[in-house]
Amino acid sequence: MALIRLPWQNGQPEPVPRHIPGTPIHQIVSLIPVTNGRRNDLDRALADVRRATAEGPSSLRDLPQVHMIRIEVIDTLPVGGRRPRQIALDVPIVLFGATFEGNTSRLARSLIDAAPDPCDAIFGCCLNYPGKDRVKLGAWFRAYEITPNLPFSARTASRQRIEQSFTRTDNLRRFMTSASSLEPAQLKAAFLQGFS
Amino acid sequence: MTQTFGRRTALTFTCALRPGGATFLKLFLLAAGRMRWVTEPLRRFALIHFARWTVITQFPGQPPGNPPRPLLLFESNFDDDLDDYIDTFAMLVPWRFRAVWFTASGYPGLIPVDGFNAWVGTLEATPGFYWSAYAEASAPMVNAVLSVDDAISALNARAATLTDTEFATAYRQMLIEVQPWL
Numbered sequence: 001m002a003l004i005r006l007p008w009q010n011g012q013p014e015p016v017p018r019h020i021p022g023t024p025i026h027q028i029v030s031l032i033p034v035t036n037g038r039r040n041d042l043d044r045a046l047a048d049v050r051r052a053t054a055e056g057p058s059s060l061r062d063l064p065q066v067h068m069i070r071i072e073v074i075d076t077l078p079v080g081g082r083r084p085r086q087i088a089l090d091v092p093i094v095l096f097g098a099t100f101e102g103n104t105s106r107l108a109r110s111l112i113d114a115a116p117d118p119c120d121a122i123f124g125c126c127l128n129y130p131g132k133d134r135v136k137l138g139a140w141f142r143a144y145e146i147t148p149n150l151p152f153s154a155r156t157a158s159r160q161r162i163e164q165s166f167t168r169t170d171n172l173r174r175f176m177t178s179a180s181s182l183e184p185a186q187l188k189a190a191f192l193q194g195f196s
Numbered sequence: 197m198t199q200t201f202g203r204r205t206a207l208t209f210t211c212a213l214r215p216g217g218a219t220f221l222k223l224f225l226l227a228a229g230r231m232r233w234v235t236e237p238l239r240r241f242a243l244i245h246f247a248r249w250t251v252i253t254q255f256p257g258q259p260p261g262n263p264p265r266p267l268l269l270f271e272s273n274f275d276d277d278l279d280d281y282i283d284t285f286a287m288l289v290p291w292r293f294r295a296v297w298f299t300a301s302g303y304p305g306l307i308p309v310d311g312f313n314a315w316v317g318t319l320e321a322t323p324g325f326y327w328s329a330y331a332e333a334s335a336p337m338v339n340a341v342l343s344v345d346d347a348i349s350a351l352n353a354r355a356a357t358l359t360d361t362e363f364a365t366a367y368r369q370m371l372i373e374v375q376p377w378l
Contacts, residue, residue: 029271033257067246077263099273128257151246169377196352
């Protein structure tokens with residue numbers, strides 16, 4: 001398999017990730033070949049992460065400024081014809097997709113800080129994995145990136161704004177009840193104290 | 197097989213494209229990205245959080261000719277289950293639905309939807325791991341709290357210019373406006 005020249009090897013600067021227009025949200029989709037002979041290791045690593053996440057608090061359950069992470073494995077490809085048919089890939093591919101804020105170095109840092117061992121276990125099964133260096137890992141994701149022809153996001157707000165909105169909405173529900181008998185001056189003062 | 201986290205579902209599948217399908221899709225998706233009205237129903241029906249359509253003619257870092265035929269990679273993150281999702285999609289945006297999927301080899305047609313669901317089932321990627329922030333909140337819930345937050349901020353901004361009585365009136369008016377979202 002031809003090896004591609006990775007950006008840090010050319011001294012290239014941090015590339016700009018795909019930004020979804022009108023939102024603070026960026027995304028990346030990478031198709032990364034699995035290293036020969038590591039397919040079973042990859043399955044075990046993914047099963048371990050799924051089990052850890054399902055059983056309770058997991059380091060991959062809350063990544064700062066990240067809206068969504070998905071990892072899937074493409075083992076077969078569809079071929080044409082009236083009846084769907086699949087052919088097995090010589091080299092399986094890991095699909096890594098993330099929707100996040102900031103740049104890919106920040107995304108990589110979130111992953112490394114939250115889940116260093118799962119990062120090594122999962123991505124270590126893939127070709128040219130650079131290890132837990134946030135700049136190199138971000139560039140590695142970019143090196144295998146594909147560019148969506150149409151990205152769509154219903155989210156137009158940052159994760160911080162969304163979480164703040166949930167909190168303020170809960171606070172308003174409680175305030176409605178506690179403030180129902182306040183005189184106007186008290187109401188105004190209490191509102192400004194609670195929501196400024 | 198889809199992946200789920202909280203009430204969020206992730207769907208990923210690839211389909212081979214018919215001759216000419218890649219060119220048509222690239223143009224269609226380019227136009228859809230530039231003409232907001234094409235994707236407006238997706239925002240209005242508030243079932244999808246994120247989605248991506250990608251035409252793949254060459255896998256990065258692999259020898260030329262890989263994949264052997266152009267593919268469409270479709271990824272979506274939505275609330276609740278796959279059957280409801282596809283039913284709703286097909287009902288609300290039928291011509292957009294057909295414009296994309298008729299380019300795919302083996303596309304069984306929109307009606308009956310069961311046939312399309314079964315076709316998708318044969319094409320899905322192997323699930324690995326999926327995580328979504330605020331996963332217990334549906335898309336309409338997220339939109340609702342953002343609207344409430346906007347109303348609170350607007351009242352805050354006006355407060356300094358209002359007398360106490362005017363503020364009380366504005367506060368009650370705000371509650372009436374945000375009531376559907378509380």
